[in-house]
Amino acid sequence: MSIEKVAVIGAGVMGAGIAAHVANAGIPVLLLDIVPEGATDRNAIAAGAVKKMLKTDPAPFMSKRAAKLVTPGNIEDHLADIADCDWIVEAVIERLDIKHDLYAKIQAVRKPGSIVTSNTSTLPLSKLVEGMDDAFARDFAITHFFNPPRYMRLLEIVAGAATREDAVADLTDFADRRLGKGVVLCNDTPGFIANRIGTFWIQCALVEAMDRKLPIEEVDAVMGRPMGIPKTGVFGLMDLVGIDLMPHVDKGLGDNLPASDAYQDLRRELPLIQKMIADGYTGRKGKGGFYRLNKEGGKRVKEAIDLTNGVYAPAKKASLSSVSASRKGGFKALMAHDDRGGAYAWAVMSKILAYAAALVPEIADDVPAVDRAMKLGYNWKFGPFELIDQLGAGDFAARLKEEGRAVPDLLEKAAAAGGFYRIEGGKLQFLDVTGTYADLVRPEGVLLLEDIKRAGEPVAKNGSASLWDIGDGVACLEFHTKLNTFDPDMLKMVGKAVALVPNKGFKALVIYNEASNFSAGANLGLALFAANTAMWPLVEEMVEQGQKAFLALKRAGFPVVSAPSGMALGGGCEVLLSSDAVQAHAESYIGLVEVGVGIVPGWGGCKEMLLRLSKDPKRPRGPMPPVSSSFETIGTAKVAKSAFEAKELGFLKASDGITFNRERLLADAKARALALVEDYAAPEAAELTLPGPSGAAALRLALKDLTARGLATPHDQVVAGGLVDVLTGGPGADITEPVSEEEVLKLERETFMKLIKTNGTLARMEHMIETGKPLRN
Structure with missing residues (x-):
């Protein structure tokens, strides 16, 4: 049975969090709680829980849009509505008498075959089903989520002696694929595992x-x-x-x-x-x-x-x-x-x-x-x-x-x-418990790079990145520096991968790793060292090297699919922007954050944001809207707090995929890459219509207002001024003359070099390395 609608009974922290995460997966949820005494709004507890979660940080919802899938209600008026639900989650107080009373009411209205589970962490399943009929016991299990349900990956499932095997299978599959949980089957013992x-x-x-x-x-x-x-x-x-x-x-x-x-x-x-x-x-x-x-x-x-x-x-x-x-x-x-x-x-x-x-x-x-x-x-x-x-x-x-x-x-x-x-x-x-060894078998559809690395050698490798054969004619580029920050060796391997994929008979490339974060961007310490020793040619060479590497990715004669999880910031984001497609883990935090260290995106980030926002059919037409949106997103160093938010901000395209289970990300990215192989054609060089000085004047006026209101610091004005020049095409741009990708890249490079030579930017870089926090100077 597929699970297409869920009810959660109990709108406390755990129950509300479970409901929010089910909604994150695009599933309608009915959230019920008791009627508060003397309340004019009989749904106040459930409705209040949703309202509170929209303001909570870290956010239970991956997008505010997901909250619309949660329907608040109360047990007295809306319990009969669970008849439409395939899975009913009980998350009420840990008292057997209250749970048993609720189960009797659920049994009277639920549809046959619907699965009922408790989110208990202390009560044994054998006690929970005491006094319930056989039909209820067959459909009953424990699903123990960990708090907060969106972020904690473990889901412990406990089945009773009478629980249907197919009910456990349905729960496991739904929790795995749709909710992204690492499901562990436990025995019915105190505290589970x-x-x-x-x-x-x-x-x-x-x-x-x-x-x-x-x-x-x-x-x-x-x-x-x-x-x-x-x-x-x-x-x-x-x-x-x-x-x-x-x-x-x-x-x-x-x-x-x-x-x-x-x-x-x-x-x-x-x-x-x-x-x-x-x-x-x-x-x-x-x-x-x-x-x-x-x-x-x-x-x-x-x-x-x-x-x-x-x-x-x-x-x-x-x-x-x-x-x-x-x-x-x-x-x-x-x-x-x-x-x-x-x-x-x-x-x-x-x-x-x-x-x-x-x-x-x-x-x-x-x-x-x-x-x-x-x-x-x-x-x-x-x-x-x-x-x-x-x-x-x-x-x-x-x-x-x-x-x-x-x-x-x-x-x-x-x-x-x-x-x-x-x-x-x-x-x-x-x-195993008999004292003999058994193979660790992954679930169907799970492909892990750690298993591939255990079984073979890389196609190519240096100290910062490796290229692996993941089967079916697909290569995988793995970063492995600290925080997967970009250095010259990593950029060299990007260029080498572009050449090796066709030379070694591969059909497509996936960019992926199994670290906590996809990439935190450029190696800031390396850049600061070069800047402090006035090795400006070295800095400019690295900027140019990155631009060439990412442009080569974009124009490679084969599909390139990036598969981020965790942070994809700065250069990490620019890799995604340069790929044909992205298959993102739902918990991907993507952004162009360079202004926080006093520079502008220098590896094509500005160019790619302008290109994709100008092509987005949901956004206003004309040269100025994509420039204004890019200025707001890049200039305020916005970071998407989920893959869904990344789509809203334009870091991901509407067609990009989202995978909830981290362990399924590589297999999904590989499948997406293979699907692009047939009839693949590399994107042609594009041109942009940019507003030039008139657009720059409008943005500078807005920046002046922010400064007057105390929202922009003196060095913010310097950095944002450089960003304005890049996004509007520079002082020589004319709205009647298209601007090439290479021209925007040149503007990025020149502005980057101008800013990194300022004391304000060097101070920001030093502060970030020392404290991990941006300096407002």
Whole structure:
């Protein structure tokens, strides 16, 4: 059964977020909640939730247009409307009596075969279906989303003994393809997978830190990047999700886990936590949490709490030799170090890893499911079993034995076999519960570059980029610098790829990588170094090299499809603008942000925006509208916060594709490239009609007004003035004479070079490199 309409009952943070994300996928949603007492608007709770989400940052909606697909209602008046829905999600308070009462009402009005799921994170499915008839039990499952539903990729699905297999298959397929979720099938056990292990990790980290009287800054320095865990660490994470959530999650696990479970040994009264919650220190949503921002002398000062007395003091940067050692030796070096950071890391993580090994197959059928759940649900770079392999399964087991601790049976098997994962014949394999290895099989339609790289060698490679054969006559250009920033070697590989594709018999090129961000643009540090040493010919050469490389991409005699995910800024955006088509991950953040560092787009960004906006049938005709729109978008450094917004801003074309599941992006881009091969013709050189001095005068007048209102700084005027010259065609442009692409590129290059020689631009570049934030000078 295809899912074409969804109902979400419960318009709290989670329920509303689920509804918003279903709407992001283009699916109509009915959002219901109770009728508030004494309210004139009986739909006030659901309607208010939608209104609030439109103002929330980060935004639950990928586009404001998606909000129109959510229909607010209330349970008393509109429950019968769920009869049109294929999937009904219950997201009400975690009380069995309330859920059972609601399920009885749902069963009375839902259509046969519609799927009903609960978003519970604590209640077992066996208890949820108690007293319900067989038809309801067959159509019922748990779909545990993580907050916020748009951004957190994990979806845990739990099926009951009576749940239809095809219902689970339909949910899995919809969540995977339409919602972009990494679906993990879990067993019906307390906390499922991610929260069972994640809560144990947080509780253990907190208790050990208190017992050892460690500063929280040191704890987060250890429990963060050295382990491949987000830099928030433990205490920063608790502040982010809400400290007041901890007692509820702890109670849920404590009440449902057997007395013999290792988690029960960690539970204790934590007076400091209770006092923080009572005083309103619940994290970022409250007055502060373990960390808070305080104002001192007009400046905001970050403060950290002392776990021993609850007193705040200015946060200090942790300096631990174990953390320093981890930068070279990784997780293994951290765990082996003898300072207090290393001792703390071992005390916490050895318990977590052993606990995880003892839970398979109780919570999941295999180790990849557990690793995947922790990576997608808690943003760990490595799952527990991947971390054990970094330590060496045999070494880890041996150290546990030396300390007189129990070694789980599965860990014993991994120690004997040589680890939980291995590569055999170019394929990744995992150790199953029987102690034998099995191939890790990807779902149909998933193509990952990491698998291709594991099985073969690149067609071409340098230190900044590689060219891979991804099959069916399609090549893939991968960037692999820090943040995938462009340097001369990457630009060389772009040019080399254009030549190699036809020479090696390929039919098309896909530009794609599996880093967190597609590309953050040009290597700013390299440009600043050259500028500070007055190596102007080198700077100009790099600008010209980029222009030639991207123009070659655009005019190549074969289809070029770019597949971004994460940030595609500056030069990263210009790659997209130079491609025949884009297949973008829905979570792509695209923009031309050069003005923030005092320059203008120099690799064809201005030219391409003018071209595509002048051809957009939905925009006004004439020479000035595309110039004005480009000036507003580039001049304010707008960044699209989703692929849908990127279409609205013109960074993506209406015909460009959007993929929700990150793991399906490469396969979708490859299919799009192959579809373009037949009858392909490279775009011909284009000409633009630009307004020249008259258009420039109009834009300068608008800029003068912004300056008078205090919205533009002195150097903003300089940079925006240069942008005006490029977009209007320069002082010699005439509305009656077309301007070629090469002429606009020349203007970009000249303006770029003029700006980079100013003190204001150099100050902006230095500030961006030092702080990561733009300077308003």
